Amino acid sequence: MDQYSEAYGKWVIRRRWLVIVAAIVTTAVLISGARLLTFNSDYRIYFSPDNPYLKAFELIERTYTKTDNIVFVIKANDADIFNSQVLGVIKNMTDDAWRMPFSSRVDSITNYQHTYAEEDDLTVRDLVPDPISLTAEEANYVKNVALTDPLIAKRLISLDGTTTAIFVTMQIPDGTKSPEVPVMEYARDMVAKYKAAGPDLTIVLTGETPLNAAFVEVALHDVRVLTPLMYLFLALTMILFLRSIWGVIVTLIVIALSATTAMGIAGWIGIELSPESTLAPTIILAIAVANPVHFLVTMFTAMRDGMSRNDAIVESIRLNTQPIFLTSITTAIGFLCLNFGDAPPFGDMGNISAIGTMLAWAYSMTLLPTIVSLLPIRTPMQKSHKSTFMERLGEFVIARRMPVLCVTSALAIGLIALIPRLEMNDNFVQYFDKGLAFRDGADFANDNLTGVYALEYSLKSTEAGGIADPEYMKHLANFANWYELQPNVNHVSPVTDIMTRLNRNMHGDDNAWYRLPEDRELAAQYLLLYEMSLPYGLDLNNQINVDKSATRMTVLLKDISTKETKEILAAAEVWQQENLPDHMFSSASGATVMFTFLAEKNVSSMLFGTLAAFLLISTILLFALKSVRLGLISLIPNMVPAFMAFGIWAIFSTNVGWSVAFVTVTALGIIVDATVHFLSKYLRARREQSLSSEDAVRYAFSTVAAAIWVSALALIVGFSVLAFSDYKMNEHLGLLTSLTIVVALIIDFTLLPALLMALDRKDRSREARRKAATV
Numbered sequence: 015m016d017q018y019s020e021a022y023g024k025w026v027i028r029r030r031w032l033v034i035v036a037a038i039v040t041t042a043v044l045i046s047g048a049r050l051l052t053f054n055s056d057y058r059i060y061f062s063p064d065n066p067y068l069k070a071f072e073l074i075e076r077t078y079t080k081t082d083n084i085v086f087v088i089k090a091n092d093a094d095i096f097n098s099q100v101l102g103v104i105k106n107m108t109d110d111a112w113r114m115p116f117s118s119r120v121d122s123i124t125n126y127q128h129t130y131a132e133e134d135d136l137t138v139r140d141l142v143p144d145p146i147s148l149t150a151e152e153a154n155y156v157k158n159v160a161l162t163d164p165l166i167a168k169r170l171i172s173l174d175g176t177t178t179a180i181f182v183t184m185q186i187p188d189g190t191k192s193p194e195v196p197v198m199e200y201a202r203d204m205v206a207k208y209k210a211a212g213p214d215l216t217i218v219l220t221g222e223t224p225l226n227a228a229f230v231e232v233a234l235h236d237v238r239v240l241t242p243l244m245y246l247f248l249a250l251t252m253i254l255f256l257r258s259i260w261g262v263i264v265t266l267i268v269i270a271l272s273a274t275t276a277m278g279i280a281g282w283i284g285i286e287l288s289p290e291s292t293l294a295p296t297i298i299l300a301i302a303v304a305n306p307v308h309f310l311v312t313m314f315t316a317m318r319d320g321m322s323r324n325d326a327i328v329e330s331i332r333l334n335t336q337p338i339f340l341t342s343i344t345t346a347i348g349f350l351c352l353n354f355g356d357a358p359p360f361g362d363m364g365n366i367s368a369i370g371t372m373l374a375w376a377y378s379m380t381l382l383p384t385i386v387s388l389l390p391i392r393t394p395m396q397k398s399h400k401s402t403f404m405e406r407l408g409e410f411v412i413a414r415r416m417p418v419l420c421v422t423s424a425l426a427i428g429l430i431a432l433i434p435r436l437e438m439n440d441n442f443v444q445y446f447d448k449g450l451a452f453r454d455g456a457d458f459a460n461d462n463l464t465g466v467y468a469l470e471y472s473l474k475s476t477e478a479g480g481i482a483d484p485e486y487m488k489h490l491a492n493f494a495n496w497y498e499l500q501p502n503v504n505h506v507s508p509v510t511d512i513m514t515r516l517n518r519n520m521h522g523d524d525n526a527w528y529r530l531p532e533d534r535e536l537a538a539q540y541l542l543l544y545e546m547s548l549p550y551g552l553d554l555n556n557q558i559n560v561d562k563s564a565t566r567m568t569v570l571l572k573d574i575s576t577k578e579t580k581e582i583l584a585a586a587e588v589w590q591q592e593n594l595p596d597h598m599f600s601s602a603s604g605a606t607v608m609f610t611f612l613a614e615k616n617v618s619s620m621l622f623g624t625l626a627a628f629l630l631i632s633t634i635l636l637f638a639l640k641s642v643r644l645g646l647i648s649l650i651p652n653m654v655p656a657f658m659a660f661g662i663w664a665i666f667s668t669n670v671g672w673s674v675a676f677v678t679v680t681a682l683g684i685i686v687d688a689t690v691h692f693l694s695k696y697l698r699a700r701r702e703q704s705l706s707s708e709d710a711v712r713y714a715f716s717t718v719a720a721a722i723w724v725s726a727l728a729l730i731v732g733f734s735v736l737a738f739s740d741y742k743m744n745e746h747l748g749l750l751t752s753l754t755i756v757v758a759l760i761i762d763f764t765l766l767p768a769l770l771m772a773l774d775r776k777d778r779s780r781e782a783r784r785k786a787a788t789v
Contacts, residue, residue: 016332023331023383027324030384037381044275047282053233054286055194055226060357061608065615070603074470078566079119079183079556081470081604084201085221086111086180087459091214094175095123096157101145103212104178110204111182112551115196118185119551123160123170123178127552129515129544131523136516138547165512169464169505169570177462183556184223194227218455220466222605228452232741233292240735244299245270247731252303255724260391261310267385268377269302276370280362288359289741291366298370300732301345304687304725305338305378311721313386317393327383335379337694340638341687342375344631348683351630352676354623356615360676404723408715411767412708419768422761426654429661436660438613439577439669442606443467447740460573464504467571467579470604476597478561482538487513487530489594490565496589497569500582505570509557516540569602576610583607616676624679628653631686639693647773651689651766655758656681659750662757670746677750684729684751685758688722692762696770707774711767719763726759 026033061068075081086107090100105124112120124142131137142148142156160171171178186193198219205217248269252262273295285291309330316326349371352364411418443466446453456466473493475486487510494508514528520540521527531537541562545554557566571579583602590599631652636645656678663670695718699710733755736748 019332019335020328022335023328026331026380026383027327027387030387033380033384037377037384041271041275044282045278047278047280048274050281050284051277051287052191053230054288055192055230057222057225057229057605058608059286059288059359060612062356062358065356065608067603067608067611070601071470071605071608074472074566074603077472077559077564080185081468082116082184082186082223083221084114084182084184084197084219084223085459085466086182086201086205087177087218087220087455087463088179089177089216089458089462091216094157095171095178096153096160096175098145098148098153099213100215101142101148101153101156103208103215104180105142105145107180107204107208111180114182114184114200114204116184116186116190116193117182119183119556120180121170121183121552122180123156123166125552126160126163126166126170127548128159128163129519131519131521136519136543136547138544163515165507165515167505169507172463179459179463182221192230194223194230197223198227216458218458219451220455220459224452224455228446228450229289231450231452232446232739232744233287233289236289236296236736236739236741236744237292240293240296240738241299243735243738244296244732247735248299248303248728251724251728251731252307255307255720256310258310258314258391260386260389261306264382264385264389265303265306265310268306268374268382269299271377271381272302272370272374273298275373276366279369280366285362285366288362289744290357290359291362293736293739293744294363294366294370296732296735297363297367298374300729301367301371301684302374302377303728303732304341305374306382307725307728308334308338308691308718308721309378309382310386311718314393315717323391324387327387331379331383333698336638337691338375338378340634340690340694342371344634344686344690345683346371347630347634348627348679348681348686351623351627351679351683352620354626354679355620355676357612357676364676364680404719405712405716407763408712408719408767411715411764412711412771415768415771418764419772422765422768426658426761426765429658430654432661432664433657435664435668436670437577437668438617438674439575440609440613441573441575442609443573445742447742450740457573464570465572465574467574467606468604469569469571469583469602469606471567471569471600471602472559472564473567473594473598473600474564476563478563479538481509481558481562481565482534482541484530484532484534484537486598487537489598490567491530492593493590494567496593497586500585502572502574502578502582503569504572506567507557507570508567509554509565512544512554513537513540516544571606576613579606579610583610620676620679624682627679627682631682635686635690638690639697641697643774644693644697644770647766647769648686648689648693650769651758651761652682652686654765655685655761656754658757658761659754662753663750670750674746674750677747677754680747681751681754681758685755685762688726688758688762689766691718691722692766694718700774707771711770714767715763722762723759726755729755730759 058068088104095101101124104122108120108122108125111117124140124145126141127138128141129136129138141159157175161167161173161175167173184197201219205219209215209217249262249266252265256262276298277295312330312333313326316329317323321329346368349364349368353361355361443453443456448454459466473490475481475483480486490508491510494506494510497503497506510530513530517531517540518524518528531540586602632645632649635648636642639645692714695714696710699705699713705713730752733748733752736744739745
């Protein structure tokens with residue numbers, strides 16, 4: 015292997031200009047694909063096409079209407095909203111909302127279709143047709159209706175009468191790119207207009223479209239803030255460690271090309287950007303820095319030993335070809351195994367990062383040595399302080415190997431034992447930091463009117479028109495009443511609320527008849543009469559299917575966690591099994607349900623991903639190290655750090671988000687780098703120099719420990735930068751991965767050498783003499 019690497023190194027130096035031109039042309043072509051990148055802001059991209067909860071949700075939308083919406087939440091700060099001035103603003107906003115892009119339905123208290131009896135006729139009209147001419151008596155009537163009608167109380171109006179909402183439902187054609195852009199622009203202009211012109215009102219936006227817009231905003235924030243921060247931290251780290259301006263410049267060139275070329279390839283192969291995939295350039299910057307560091311450190315060492323610059327480049331290629339390739343391929347495998355998860359954006363992030371990792375290897379083996387051979391690089395005159403510290407650390411571990419082995423093993427066992435304390439318990443509104451428009455709007459809506467979490471049920475009858483059957487309506491009403499009594503439930507909207515109101519209307523508004531009709535034909539006639547009286551856009555298609563064999567019931571929840579959501583869903587299923595006929599049983603669907611079970615589904619699928627990565631990486635190391643014993647030893651520092659990191663997290667918090675399902679496999683591919691480089695130098699000392707295990711450990715500490723330290727530091731800084739993300743999933747992914755790398759660094763400098771000295775006692779002198787004789 016060494017002779018081929020040496021021959022390749024000499025060829026690269028000899029053909030440097032050919033290599034540089036070929037690299038520039040290839041890079042230019044690949045980077046041009048970046049123009050094809052598009053951003054997908056739909057929150058549904060977090061669910062694979064075969065996700066059962068997504069399929070159930072899409073079936074609800076096909077059966078009734080789509081749920082894409084935007085909600086204006088309006089609060090009167092001085093008094094309640096039941097005066098002509100505030101109601102006038104609400105009516106004008108309702109009228110403007112009909113002209114919003116993709117708008118198909120607008121619901122507010124002013125256009126709520128109020129029904130009442132007028133002699134023998136049923137009158138259906140807007141609750142507030144003309145706010146300007148509203149008298150005090152009429153305002154009190156509107157207030158009484160709004161606060162007592164179960165269809166709108168606690169949904170369109172708060173019980174204290176100070177806060178109301180305008181629900182805008184949108185029909186967005188499939189395949190529309192970035193529909194949230196014109197919608198949010200229009201909505202924000204409306205908010206600004208009515209805040210400036212109207213009375214003292216607080217107006218915020220929430221709903222699914224603002225949620226989609228929030229994904230775009232956090233992605234743009236991460237690109238604008240995190241990537242420059244990453245460059246700054248890496249440049250400072252390189253300057254402090256390499257103490258060579260040219261070395262820093264060429265390192266930054268390699269990592270920048272790796273990141274930008276990877277994004278170009280992503281554009282060519284059609285990967286859509288998301289908050290996760292936009293992190294890939296930042297991750298690549300951190301990953302790619304390791305290869306130039308190891309290359310330059312080895313080259314500087316050779317130059318200090320008297321080699322010329324070009325000979326030192328060839329020597330660095332000879333010594334680093336195998337470990338750099340091994341670390342690159344194992345890191346790429348770890349990232350690629352993110353595709354086992356059920357959240358495609360993480361798979362896209364893994365694919366782009368894997369591409370960038372292999373590009374970093376390619377640039378380090380082609381462009382890096384050729385550029386270095388042309389630059390007036392001088393060798394730093396002395397080793398850095400960090401190298402001296404590493405040698406002292408090595409001596410400490412060698413002298414106290416057994417205490418180190420026992421203490422680190424006990425620490426690992428103790429931390430791993432804390433993992434059962436962790437519990438996946440999310441709140442997807444809180445994925446976004448306070449200060450973001452969506453988070454602040456959702457919090458305001460939850461505090462003043464209603465939560466943004468919704469459960470959707472489609473309850474079937476046995477035949478077309480069966481929803482008018484008294485038994486069906488009775489069961490539906492009982493289910494709705496049960497939900498109304500549950501904690502954390504804010505509002506329930508069954509069709510039976512309409513039927514009880516119509517039954518009262520058709521009996522002269524006599525409250526004694528405020529109950530469900532007992533005759534099926536009569537109920538069907540009431541419903542038909544009501545539907546024929548409704549204006550365009552405010553029909554019942556959002557609640558009743560075409561052949562009237564099923565109805566939709568929406569349950570609005572307060573601001574609750576996924577654990578609490580699972581509890582109420584389980585209780586609802588038990589109640590249905592005990593109280594409803596089999597044909598009416600329905601499992602809840604909707605975005606809330608999808609996010610609630612996202613963690614559970616990803617954890618189970620990523621177990622296979624982690625196992626696949628572990629088996630592939632272990633197999634590669636066994637073949638590369640050519641030693642079953644060392645291959646098995648290497649598994650310990652590769653697997654233990656991730657579990658120890660979870661144990662440390664459990665000390666400070668018992669809750670983790672669903673993104674942690676991807677941490678283990680991501681970290682596994684990264685932390686193996688330090689193990690590979692340490693073992694590579696250890697084996698060279700054992701096999702080529704016939705050193706004892708103690709001296710081989712000493713050699714590894716003196717030659718590669720400093721480079722491992724600075725590479726790990728770059729990774730720690732790189733992933734820690736993600737903590738500045740406004741998106742909690744990215745923040746937790748970065749913090750836990752950084753913590754895992756810190757633990758891995760400690761393990762590689764303590765437990766790994768202690769294990770090597772304890773378990774690898776074989777005398778290598780005969781093997782070395784036999785190899786030398788063969789040569």
